[in-house]
Amino acid sequence: MKLLRAILLRLATTAVTLAGVAVIVFVVIRVVPGNPIAMMLPPGATDEDIARLTAHYGLDRPIPQQFLIWVGGVLRGDFGTSITNRQPVLDLVLGRLPATLELSLLALVIAVLLGGAAALTGTRLGGTRTEAAIDVANGVALSVPDFLWGLVLVLVFGVLFPIFNISGRVTPSLDLPFVTEFYLFESLLRLRFDLLADLLSHMILPALALAIPLAAIVAQLLKQSLKETMHLDYVTLARTRGYGETRVITREALPNAILPTLTLVGVQFTFLIGGTVIIERLFSYEGLGNMAIDAVINRDLPLIQGIVILFAALFTAVNLTVDLTYAALNPRLRHGG
């Protein structure tokens, strides 16, 4: 019961947060000087045309009224119509979401693998020069944000050793058999490894740029909790049984050290998703973030609103999942202790 009440309370605060985001975006983008409709029409348009289209998009009404109309629409699943593309915002946004999700998830996997490997190696080779080198690399990885790693990767693997693609999501001339927008998953399911290779060659650098800072965080925290676990009695016991050090670390210490890291990864994952905006721009990757920047440049108000709300919903959903998973995995919380 206690858990159920906590979940309901959590859902309520989530709703309040999303409503707050909606209000702020709504107000902020409507203070923009300059009429977006006037920008959109060809130079010869009369004032009458502008007024008619402004009324069509409801932009001539007071802001609170516009907001109520918009909320009413959203509750019916209608996020309005994009001013530049004249398509429903929801269709546009959902069409791009899979690309961003695939990129973020790939980055997450890379971050966990890289960070995990660094932590395990550092623990196994504790006290050696290798550990010191890993620590230094970790410090640098942690200090420099994804945007700069992206530029470094563009230079190194795009120009110096041009082995990967630095632009786009997939080679445009390829014939794509996909029915969904989840290209990466679908190419796996259809066993089309040629397409998979092409997709990965485009995605690996942006994913790596997003992954490096997170990998450093994972490595740092996992190594710290491994170190703490290694001093516990049961680990010493395993050692006295004559198990090798590698086995002691991976089989005995790791399972217990991993929970705090997992919680943190969940929270940091939202920062990673936020980073896709600029990384997608840098690598001309056709995802949600790239579309968002175009929408801002074109003053496409309904589209901006839709994208920001979707990002906010994504963030809160990730945080909610993390909290619930943590509650489910942690016996002390589950039994209301």
Added chain:
Amino acid sequence: MAAELTGDGRGGLRRRAGLRLWLAGGWLALMALVAVFAPWLAPKDPLAQDLFLGRLPPFWQEGAEPGYWLGTDSLGRDVLSRLMHGARIALLVALVAGTLTGLIGSALGLLAGYYRGWTDTVISRAIDIWMAFPPVLFSILLVAVIGPGLTAIIVAIVVIDWTRFARVVRAEAMAQGAMDYVTSARAAGRTRAGTLLAEILPNVLPTIVVLLTLEMGIAVIVEAILKFVNLSVSTDAPTWGGMIAEGRTSIHQAWWVLVFPLVALFLMVLSFSQLGEGLKDRFDPVLR
């Protein structure tokens, strides 16, 4: 000295932290000097174009022109001079935006953490809402709304990043507020505001200084990102972000237009963050 005598390994850790502080601080001091004296140090006018001297390579490569040490961009502007002038803008944004963000965020964090009650409720709820915004997109949006120019960038950074201070300072103020010395100060007749300023603030200050250093590094990056997205530019103004954006487009013809500002940005961000981490170790009573 004592650390070396105890020989528990902390001496080594402290010395490494000290070295890190000196390297990072030294590099930033050098950059500050370059920024201040850029008009006298820069060999060329950073805005002067010469289409006959476009895309000259740096001095060690064939085809380099004397006087253009780090080459020129596609419009024939001197990369070294633009870098030096770009340092001015980067450091200006770091200082102004970082300080303002720190002041506002820390003030709100102190109020929420010490006074609790509805003040805390309002500020904490605002923090929750802020955390649900994608920060890069939010900053791009704000700059689009406010208009071009440095002020817009600084306002965007303050509006978005105050939560970084508010969250941490709130938690610290809350912890300090529960301690005995605060209770006794109140019992000795200090007002609440007096206690906050005279007792709690000095104890939270080290944390604020560390956060401030980290924030300056973030401000430099945000400035570069906004210039890169090209929303707030007069294109000639020599900024590192603008240079990077230009370099990205001509990456296959003239790599040096991208590499040099990237290295400058990389080192500055790394220095701010290492300075922050080094200070954190310094302030940490366990290491001290």
